[in-house]
Amino acid sequence: MSIIEDKKSLSNVKVVTANEAVALAVKCAKVDVGGAYPISPQTSIMEYLTKYIETENIPMEIVRVESEHSAMAVAMGAAAVGARAFTATASQGLLYMAEMVYWVGSSRLPVVMAITSRAMGAPWILGNEHTDVLLPREWGWMVLFPEDNQEVFDTIIQAYKLADTTLVPVVVGLDGFILSHTTMPISIPDQSIIDNFIPKNTPKPYALNTEDPFTHGNAVHSNLYLEFRHNIFKTIEDSEDLVDEIDKEWSKLTGRSYGGVIEEFLLDDAEVAVLVMGASSGDAKEAAKKVREKYGIKAGVIRLRSIRPFPVKRLSKIAQKVKAIGVFDRNMSPGLGGMIATEVKFALYDLKNRPIVQSYIGGLGGKDVKIADFENILVELKEMVDGKREVEKVKWVGLDLAAIEKFLEEV
Amino acid sequence: MTSIKQLPYEEYFLAGNGSCPGCGLTIGLRNVLKALGKNVYMVVPASCSSVVQSPFPNSSATVPLLNTPFAASAAAASGMVRALKIMGKDAVVMVWAGDGGTFDIGLATVSGAAERNEDLLYICYDNEAYMNTGGHRSSATPLGTFTGTTPTGKRENKKNVPLIMAAHGIPYVATASIAFVTDLYDKIMKAKDMKGFRYIQIYSPCTPGWLLPTEKSVESAKLAVQTGIYPLFEIEGGIFKISAPSKAYLKKEKRKPLHDYFKIQGRFKHLKEEHIKLIEQWIDQMNEEYAALDGKKIF
Numbered sequence: 001m002s003i004i005e006d007k008k009s010l011s012n013v014k015v016v017t018a019n020e021a022v023a024l025a026v027k028c029a030k031v032d033v034g035g036a037y038p039i040s041p042q043t044s045i046m047e048y049l050t051k052y053i054e055t056e057n058i059p060m061e062i063v064r065v066e067s068e069h070s071a072m073a074v075a076m077g078a079a080a081v082g083a084r085a086f087t088a089t090a091s092q093g094l095l096y097m098a099e100m101v102y103w104v105g106s107s108r109l110p111v112v113m114a115i116t117s118r119a120m121g122a123p124w125i126l127g128n129e130h131t132d133v134l135l136p137r138e139w140g141w142m143v144l145f146p147e148d149n150q151e152v153f154d155t156i157i158q159a160y161k162l163a164d165t166t167l168v169p170v171v172v173g174l175d176g177f178i179l180s181h182t183t184m185p186i187s188i189p190d191q192s193i194i195d196n197f198i199p200k201n202t203p204k205p206y207a208l209n210t211e212d213p214f215t216h217g218n219a220v221h222s223n224l225y226l227e228f229r230h231n232i233f234k235t236i237e238d239s240e241d242l243v244d245e246i247d248k249e250w251s252k253l254t255g256r257s258y259g260g261v262i263e264e265f266l267l268d269d270a271e272v273a274v275l276v277m278g279a280s281s282g283d284a285k286e287a288a289k290k291v292r293e294k295y296g297i298k299a300g301v302i303r304l305r306s307i308r309p310f311p312v313k314r315l316s317k318i319a320q321k322v323k324a325i326g327v328f329d330r331n332m333s334p335g336l337g338g339m340i341a342t343e344v345k346f347a348l349y350d351l352k353n354r355p356i357v358q359s360y361i362g363g364l365g366g367k368d369v370k371i372a373d374f375e376n377i378l379v380e381l382k383e384m385v386d387g388k389r390e391v392e393k394v395k396w397v398g399l400d401l402a403a404i405e406k407f408l409e410e411v
Numbered sequence: 412m413t414s415i416k417q418l419p420y421e422e423y424f425l426a427g428n429g430s431c432p433g434c435g436l437t438i439g440l441r442n443v444l445k446a447l448g449k450n451v452y453m454v455v456p457a458s459c460s461s462v463v464q465s466p467f468p469n470s471s472a473t474v475p476l477l478n479t480p481f482a483a484s485a486a487a488a489s490g491m492v493r494a495l496k497i498m499g500k501d502a503v504v505m506v507w508a509g510d511g512g513t514f515d516i517g518l519a520t521v522s523g524a525a526e527r528n529e530d531l532l533y534i535c536y537d538n539e540a541y542m543n544t545g546g547h548r549s550s551a552t553p554l555g556t557f558t559g560t561t562p563t564g565k566r567e568n569k570k571n572v573p574l575i576m577a578a579h580g581i582p583y584v585a586t587a588s589i590a591f592v593t594d595l596y597d598k599i600m601k602a603k604d605m606k607g608f609r610y611i612q613i614y615s616p617c618t619p620g621w622l623l624p625t626e627k628s629v630e631s632a633k634l635a636v637q638t639g640i641y642p643l644f645e646i647e648g649g650i651f652k653i654s655a656p657s658k659a660y661l662k663k664e665k666r667k668p669l670h671d672y673f674k675i676q677g678r679f680k681h682l683k684e685e686h687i688k689l690i691e692q693w694i695d696q697m698n699e700e701y702a703a704l705d706g707k708k709i710f
C-alpha cells in the first residue's frame with residue numbers, strides 16, 4: 001500500500017533516507033543505549049541519533065566509542081543489565097567488531113544492529129554488496145533484510161519484537177548507498193502503537209542486578225557447550241513462524257505487510273522465479289512482469305526477507321510450485337557459489353520434486369545490476385526447465401574478464 | 412588509615428574458587444570487594460580471573476559479574492554505566508582486568524573510556540604477564556624477565572600505564588599492592604566515592620607464572636615495594652603523591668637489595684650481575700623521578 005493512500009497516517013509522513021529511517025525507528029523504539037562509531041555508508045545513522053539526543057533531549061545515551069569492537073561491547077554491557085541497546089556498522093567495521101558480535105549472539109542478549117551493506121577490502125571499496133550483512137548469520141544472530149526505507153523503519157521495530165521474544169540479537173541489513181543515501185517518504189506510526197508493540201517492561205531473567213547477583217558468560221565444561229549451541233540453533237530454527245506472525249501483527253496495526261520471512265511476487269502460477277534480497281527486488285519484480293509480457297514466461301520473485309531464521313518451510317512450499325529458482329547472490333562463497341544459493345540447495349535437497357536451483361553471482365562491490373540482467377536470468381531459467389540449457393554450478397552476472405585490461409588501456 | 416582489624420568480615424569473593432595456591436589476584440579481589448560491598452557490578456575480560464570464578468553453574472563472585480572478550484571490558488563497562496544511569500540505578504561499575512587486557516590488547520579501549528571520563532572504576536591486577544595462557548610476556552613484564560615467549564629474558568622495559576592513564580586527565584590514578592592491604596583498601600574506598608574514570612593498578616604475584624613458592628607471594632609483593640621496583644603512589648586531580656608504604660624507599664640507601672627480590676622468583680634466576688646492575692639503574696632513575704614529582708601537579 002502506498003503511504004500517500006494511507007490518509008490516516010499522512011500527518012506522520014517524512015521524506016528521509018533509509019539511514020534516517022533507522023535513526024527514527026531507534027528513537028521510536030526508545031532505545032536506552034547505543035554505541036557509535038563512523039563508517040560509510042552507516043555514519044549518518046549515528047549523526048541523526050546524536051542530533052536527536054542533543055537537540056531534542058531524548059532520553060538515550062550514545063557512547064561515542066573508539067572502535068566498532070567497543071561499539072558492540074557498549075551495546076552488550078547495556079543489554080546485560082536489561083537496557084534496550086542498539087548499534088550500527090558496515091564492512092570493515094563489522095569485521096573489526098566480529099569478536100563482540102559472536103559473543104553477544106552466544107550471550108542471548110537482545111541487541112539490534114543495523115548493517116548498511118558494503119563490500120570489504122582489499123582493495124578499498126565503498127560499493128554495495130551483501131557479504132557483510134550475511135556474516136552474522138553464522139554468529140548466533142537473526143538476520144532480516146528489508147527492501148525500501150519504509151520497510152527499514154518497520155523492520156527495526158519488528159527486530160526489537162523478535163529479539164525481546166527469542167533472546168536472540170537481530171541484524172537488520174539494508175543496501176548501502178542504494179537505500180542508505182536515497183530519500184523516500186515513510187509513514188511513522190503513533191508512538192503508542194510502537195510502545196504497545198514492543199513494550200520495554202518484558203521479563204528479563206538474564207539482566208544482571210545487585211539484588212539477585214549472578215555471573216554471565218563464565219567458563220563452561222565442554223560437555224555442556226554443545227547443548228548451549230543447540231539451544232541457539234533451535235531457537236533460530238523455530239522462529240520462522242514468529243517472523244511471519246510479527247509481520248502480520250504489525251500489518252494489523254499499520255496496514256503494512258511484507259510477507260514475513262519471504263515476500264512472494266507473482267508466484268501463484270510461476271514456473272520460474274528469481275530469489276533476491278533487498279533493494280534489487282524492485283528490478284527483479286519489473287523483470288518478472290516484463291518477461292511475462294514479452295515472452296509469456298510465467299515468472300515470479302522470491303524476496304528473501306529473513307536469512308536467519310532461514311525460511312526452510314516457506315521455501316519448500318514455494319519449491320512445490322516453481323520448476324526453477326535462480327538465486328541472485330550479491331555476495332560469494334569463494335570457489336563454491338553464492339552464499340544464499342548454497343543454503344537454498346541445502347534447504348530443498350530433501351524434497352521429492354525439487355526444482356532446479358541455479359546460483360548467480362553479481363553486483364559485487366556495487367557493480368551495476370539492471371532489470372535486463374534479471375530478465376536474462378528468468379529467460380535462462382525457463383530454458384533450463386525446457387531442457388535447452390545446462391544448469392551450471394555458478395553463473396556470473398555482468399562479469400567482463402577483459403574489463404581490467406580495457407580500463408588500463410584507456411587510462 | 413584503616414587498620415587491618417577494621418576491615419569488614421564480609422566476604423564477597425568466596426573461598427574454594429579456582430585460583431592456584433598463593434595467587435595474588437584473589438587476595439586483591441577479596442579485599443577490593445570488601446571495600447566496595449554489595450552494590451557493585453563487575454566486568455571481567457579474558458584472563459585468569461575468567462577461570463578463577465569457577466565454571467558454570469558455580470561462581471565465586473557474590474556480586475553481578477559480566478564476562479567479556481579480552482579487549483572489551485572498558486567499553487562493556489561504559490555501556491553498563493550508561494544503562495544504569497538511564498534506568499536510574501545507582502551502583503559502582505568495576506572492571507577487573509589483567510595487565511594483558513589493560514596494557515596491551517585493551518589499551519585503546521581503556522584509553523577511550525578514560526578520555527570520555529566514563530563513571531567507572533577500572534582495576535588492573537598486574538601479574539606482569541599473560542598468565543592465563545601459561546605465562547607469556549606482556550608490556551607489563553619487567554626488563555629481563557623469563558616468560559614462555561621471552562625464554563632468555565625480556566629485552567624491553569615495563570610500560571608505565573599509570574602515567575599514561577594520568578595523562579588522560581582522569582580524577583584518580585593509583586598503584587597498590589596485595590602486600591599492603593590497608594593501603595589498597597583505603598585507595599578503593601577513596602575511589603569508590605569519586606565520579607568519573609578511576610584507574611587503580613594492583614601488584615599481584617602469580618606463583619606458577621613467576622616460579623615463586625606458594626608461601627612467598629605476599630613476601631615478594633612486600634619486597635617489590637621495599638626494593639623500589641614497584642613504587643606505590645596516587646595521582647589525584649593530577650597531583651602526584653607517593654603512598655605511605657613506599658615513602659621510605661624513595662631513598663636508595665633505605666631500599667632492600669634487589670637480589671632479595673629476585674632470588675625467590677624463578678623468573679629472574681637466569682639474570683647475570685650485569686643485567687641486575689642495569690635494572691638497578693632503572694629503579695634508581697624511576698625513584699629519583701618520582702621523588703621529584705612527589706606533591707607536584709603533573710597533569
Ligand SMILES: Cc1ncc(C[n+]2csc(CCOP(=O)(O)OP(=O)(O)O)c2C)c(N)n1
Nearest residue numbers: 457458459481509510511512540541542543
Ligand atoms: C582476542 C583474544 N586473544 C587471545 C586470547 C587468549 N588469552 C586469554 S587470557 C590471555 C592473557 C591474559 O593476560 P592478562 O590480561 O595479563 O591476565 P592474566 O591471565 O595474567 O590474569 C590471552 C592472551 C583471548 N582470549 N582473546
Ligand code: SF4
Nearest residue numbers: 430431434459617618
Ligand atoms: S596462574 Fe597465577 S594469576 Fe592465574 S590463578 Fe594461578 S596464581 Fe593466579
Ligand SMILES: [Mg+2]
Nearest residue numbers: 509510540542
Ligand atoms: Mg597478567
